[in-house]
Amino acid sequence: MSIVINANNFPTFFADGAVTEPLFLPPNGTRTKYPIGWRGLGRYTQGSLRIWRSGVKLLPGTDYTEEANGVFFDFAVAPSSVDKITDYVICYVPRAADVLKTQSRNLFMVPNWLNSIGLDECSFIGRNIASRSNATATSAGSTTTAQSAQGVVPWVSLSRDAARNACIAAGGHLTRNREYGNIIRWQIAHDIYPTGNSVSGADGMGVAAAPDPTQAGRTLTGSGPVTWAHNLLAGGILDLVGNCWEYTEGLELRDGVFWVENVNNALVSSGISLDITATSGSAYSALVSGTYADDCLPTKNAGDPIRGADGCWYNKSGSMLLIRGGDWDYGALCGPCAFYVSSPVGWAGDVYCAFRLAFSRSEFDALPNS
Numbered sequence: 001m002s003i004v005i006n007a008n009n010f011p012t013f014f015a016d017g018a019v020t021e022p023l024f025l026p027p028n029g030t031r032t033k034y035p036i037g038w039r040g041l042g043r044y045t046q047g048s049l050r051i052w053r054s055g056v057k058l059l060p061g062t063d064y065t066e067e068a069n070g071v072f073f074d075f076a077v078a079p080s081s082v083d084k085i086t087d088y089v090i091c092y093v094p095r096a097a098d099v100l101k102t103q104s105r106n107l108f109m110v111p112n113w114l115n116s117i118g119l120d121e122c123s124f125i126g127r128n129i130a131s132r133s134n135a136t137a138t139s140a141g142s143t144t145t146a147q148s149a150q151g152v153v154p155w156v157s158l159s160r161d162a163a164r165n166a167c168i169a170a171g172g173h174l175t176r177n178r179e180y181g182n183i184i185r186w187q188i189a190h191d192i193y194p195t196g197n198s199v200s201g202a203d204g205m206g207v208a209a210a211p212d213p214t215q216a217g218r219t220l221t222g223s224g225p226v227t228w229a230h231n232l233l234a235g236g237i238l239d240l241v242g243n244c245w246e247y248t249e250g251l252e253l254r255d256g257v258f259w260v261e262n263v264n265n266a267l268v269s270s271g272i273s274l275d276i277t278a279t280s281g282s283a284y285s286a287l288v289s290g291t292y293a294d295d296c297l298p299t300k301n302a303g304d305p306i307r308g309a310d311g312c313w314y315n316k317s318g319s320m321l322l323i324r325g326g327d328w329d330y331g332a333l334c335g336p337c338a339f340y341v342s343s344p345v346g347w348a349g350d351v352y353c354a355f356r357l358a359f360s361r362s363e364f365d366a367l368p369n370s
Contacts, residue, residue, distance in 0.1 A: 027081055120362060140153040175249065187230065196240065244325075308332070
């Protein structure tokens, strides 16, 4: 099917501060609940959601209903598995306060479409690797508060605890593993595989970004092209592949067993052992499926396949923290699923490791409108 739009079914509402995007997830014939989320600007204003299918306007309150959270909506009848995401036009007016905050703070709203425990219905993720609040294009700065800013020196050479505290000082938190998981699983659902700085200032195709003058090989935050964005679009989340490893909250490897978050964000044993037997630093090709799918755990067994040749580094002795994504000299082993659990929990960090600022829905709502 193809979308046919004309003046009768596309009202003037379309131009009144509204944005449009396709359906967030591929229809499967059974799913009725869908979120917005391609634009990442914020939640929709109540009463503003409009949906067209193949050029035909669906009836609000009859064919679909809004949810009060402004993130999800529910179809009365599940879209058919033969439909395409492009058969649907989703149109809405983002909440003005959300747009102000996401734009001024360089954030992207990611829906919790996996219904991950320990997360709100959406998170607001930094579009850029974190930097100090007074960082510039030539200096890392000196403050102890994190920000998401484009075109500046990233904040590196700190411990996970220090990264966590820097995020708290900004009113947010260190990005959680299941927040990455909602992004990674969405990319897999759409066969989207971004690139990034994995070859000393450039991606694997030789596309370069603005060099970081304080460290050879590294690039300034968010200075790459749209192919370095999580959704391959302007306004997406940048540098999830390469440039700097990213400290990740909510997962540790303890004596070879994955410990993950419960509903209270406390770590508990998953009972799943890391089964990778290849040499640490080798590529792997699948993620654990089932109960812990949103944790995006690597496995050698038959799981959910990933695209690319993302690497897994591990140490099965002691308590190891998780860093994700790769850095500027890991080449093809960098990727959304690059998984490093080989540094102890108390590791002090180095020039290759940074972090990303995020906000829960409640943390985001508490931010001032500026």
